[in-house]
Amino acid sequence: MKLSLVTVPHPALTRPTKAINIIDKKIQEIVKEMMRVLEGCTDPEGVGLAATQVGLSIRLFITKPYPHSPISCYINPKILKVATTTTRRKDALEGCLSITNTWANIERPKWVLLEYQDINGKTKTEKFTGWEAQIIHHEMDHLEGRLFTHRALEQEKPLYRIEKNRRGKEELVALEL
Numbered sequence: 001m002k003l004s005l006v007t008v009p010h011p012a013l014t015r016p017t018k019a020i021n022i023i024d025k026k027i028q029e030i031v032k033e034m035m036r037v038l039e040g041c042t043d044p045e046g047v048g049l050a051a052t053q054v055g056l057s058i059r060l061f062i063t064k065p066y067p068h069s070p071i072s073c074y075i076n077p078k079i080l081k082v083a084t085t086t087t088r089r090k091d092a093l094e095g096c097l098s099i100t101n102t103w104a105n106i107e108r109p110k111w112v113l114l115e116y117q118d119i120n121g122k123t124k125t126e127k128f129t130g131w132e133a134q135i136i137h138h139e140m141d142h143l144e145g146r147l148f149t150h151r152a153l154e155q156e157k158p159l160y161r162i163e164k165n166r167r168g169k170e171e172l173v174a175l176e177l
Contacts, residue, residue: 003033003054005041007098012052014145017059019076023121027060027075031119034062035071046097048135050142053098061139065132077116079140080125082109087130093160093172094138096148103160103172104152108134 006012020027030051038049050061064071086107093103111129114136118124128136138148152159159175 001029001033003030003037003056005037005049005053005097006055007100008147010055010098012055012057013098013142013147015052015057016145017052017057017143019059020117023075023117023119028119030054030056030058030060031062031073034060038062038064038071041097044095044097048139049097050139052142052145059143061142063132063135063139065135073119074114074136074139075117075119075121077114077136077140077143079112079137080115081113082137083111083133085110087134094134094148096138099147099149101161102149102175103162104148104157106148106151106157107155108137112136112140114140 034049034051034054037054038046041049045067047065048061048063051058059076060074061077062071062073087110092105094106095103110133111127112133113125113127115123115125141148141151149159160172161175162170163173165171
């Protein structure tokens with residue numbers, strides 16, 4: 001099995017996912033393939049990948065928050081609780097591997113309490129904060145068929161692209177909607 005990254009308007013990106021009933025060799029192979037795809041995303045570098053982003057409508061995502069972090073796997077994740085306060089650095093733009101060259105400054109919860117199964121089927125509950133909470137929340141949105149651009153529109157945040165100016169230098173430009 002060889003998986004590859006899908007981009008908008010692929011239908012899997014806007015469809016809610018289904019639970020995984022059995023974590024078998026097929027699911028383990030999907031996780032390995034997703035790891036390969038995530039590791040191959042270098043421009044921009046990927047920090048998370050949901051199964052929807054490889055065209056699969058199953059409740060599974062992986063994360064790699066930092067370049068030297070191990071890849072973590074989350075199967076059948078459920079958000080149990082989120083912070084009522086949000087975090088948003090003014091200079092931090094969120095993007096998505098499945099939506100090329102589009103960015104927005106999204107507000108995300110400061111922390112997320114997540115219940116999930118690991119690759120061995122063990123159920124875990126873990127609290128994620130800061131950058132990791134932002135990644136988890138973004139990937140959970142994918143599992144619900146929701147893209148970060150939907151959040152940007154809800155929050156009335158502008159979307160940006162990187163374009164070359166007249167001098168050939170790259171600059172961030174707001175998109176007109």
